[in-house]
Amino acid sequence: MISFKKALTALAVGSALATTGAVAQNKPIEIQMWMGLTGLGGETLTKYGEEFNKMQNEYKVTVSFKGQYPEQRAAAVAAFRAGNPPHIMQMFDAGSGDMMGARNAIVPVSDVFKRASIAFDPKDFIAPARGYYGVKDGSLLSMPFNVSTSVLFYNKDAFKKAGLDPNKPPATWPDLITAAKKIRSTNAANCGFTTTWLAWIQLEQFGARHNLSLGTQANGRGGVNSELNFASNPAFVKQVQTLVDMQKDKSFDYKGRSNDASASFQNGECAMITQSSGAMGGYVRDAKFDWGVAPLPYWPDAKGAPYATTVGGASLWVFNAPNRSAAEFRGVAKFLDYLRSTPVMIDWAKTTGFLPATNAAFDYLTREGYYAQNPRAAVAIGTLASGKQGEHTGGYRFGRWTEIRDFYHEEVEKALQGKQTAKEAIENAQKRGNAALRAFEKTAVASN
């Protein structure tokens, strides 16, 4: 019996020693970050995590890829329900409404910095991003990181072949239609124009460019009881009708959802593409022809147009969880502080083609003459930040928007197939979208 007691004591002392040993060794605190970026962007972001780890030894950041934004979001939601979400999650623009509807699941980044006593002024971020990810009192819920907007890329070689001026890209939709028809009639390319991110560009960015309302309650920013109202505006119907008409002679050719159409610009099949400015890095590397960038076209008959385009890309959200320690949150704040630092932001913008998220980085790049030397990179920042701001250019915030975007995709696809009119497509998208918003409102209100 004595020996048993002895053994027990030895064990207790031993484990106590082991614990102190661990403390003395100062094992770094693990910080998990999940991202949804692939390719160049993903590699660069991973590199920032490694650099941060080399700079200090208190925290160890692991940046991991968990699938593209929608899949990654699903994985994070599942991890949250299991009580162990990542510390930081990169979430694309469309998911913002859902995140804001689940306020207990996240800690606003302004609070994260405050708790860590690190100075954080939301005004340091460029105004469009600040407006998109902020709340009424001016604080930020998530930290803008990879900021993009929508622009028009065009193939200068195809323009020359069609007898168009390669230095005069179409500024308006009528110009674009004329150019696309010319490209088809001269057979300079198999398709005149295509688009990636159908809903993001032809609905959301289109709305901002013409200062049109998507929904009530200031486009959902005023509350979850917002109702979509874009169908009451004939401009959205006209835009779909334009695509349907152009599809007939391939002056527009639909090439699929999300980024699917990008390949058909890159291989020269389509001479023009409306696309995220974040695609620039890829085209610089892979496109084997001379190309240019122009602002997103607009309808000149729309009142006051063109307005500024709105923010796309993604921001960084901090998850809350019952087992999270104050030290972990401090580590999160320090890493976010590193990511928003001017050298990182400058490197990010130059490497990937995304826009700098902070004013300091933007000012630096401007002073350095980066935009003067890279006019193609200047276009996006021009339409986003220097464009005319209106009531509806500051972005939207709707729950279940990922799903609602797909309603729009499906209905417009049906219109392009000739199974319904453009008007029906827009009306159905709005009707189904509103049903999803009402379901979201039920659960969002209940969780507050």
Add this chain to the structure above:
Amino acid sequence: MQRRVIFNNKLLPYLLLAPQLAVTLVFFFWPAGQAVYMSVLQQDAFGQSVTFVGLDNFKEVLSDPDYRATLWRTIIFSSAVAIFALVPALLFAVMAERVVRGATFYRTVLVLPYAIAPAVAGVLWLFMFSPSIGIVAYGLKKLGVDWNPKLDGDDAMILVIIAAAWKQISYNFLFFLAGLQSIPKALLEAASIDGAGEWRKFRTIIFPLLSPTTFFLLVVNIVYAFFDTYGIIDTVTSGGPAKATEILVYKVYYDGVIALNLGSSAAQSVILMAIVIVLTAIQFRYVEKKVHY
């Protein structure tokens, strides 16, 4: 001396069964139970507000015209996949059985696709038929076919059916080949002596004797088309364009994982489970009676 081994231990059979039972419990009954439980709840994505709603989710799903359209689409898809996976497999098996030289080589090559993961098979076909970069799409364009599965729903459906059936042909081929090899040669020789041609031998001897295999494969193929084709559909079309290739299992995934509408997704998976149980029961109850063993 006793010739049969008798175990007196009452516990042993259960112990021997335990691993299999544990696997079934953990990987089938537990998730199935979770699905049933979640199908009567309405909740937000993060599980912070959970309310019991009874059968509301089921009512909503069953009254949704989109859901009924998906059901109909699933029936077409599954029948097409089963037919296009069974008929060529049978043809290949009959051919491979007749080959003498290099038989092993042919058989190996025919079985290979089965070793490919659904998602990879999907990507293969996606690339070949991709309107912008695909080699088959290029050929079709040369022939004057306006091929665009990104926009044309029928093109997309044809593409996923081909990809799904192609992957299953190998599996069916293996079973048909085994079935063919177990047909007594004496019967076929007798038929030959009586002057029966190849087609007649196939129709009156081979096919009826293969019926247990065919029946088994029919069940397996339908279950395959219902569930296992998810990976192919996700990589090739993601259910689009305009839902043209969204089958029931894909809708469960989309509504649950992408749209985070968990209640509806759970209700759909319960319905799907019931459909497959009923389908399999019907097949065993009625179709099996017509099978010669």
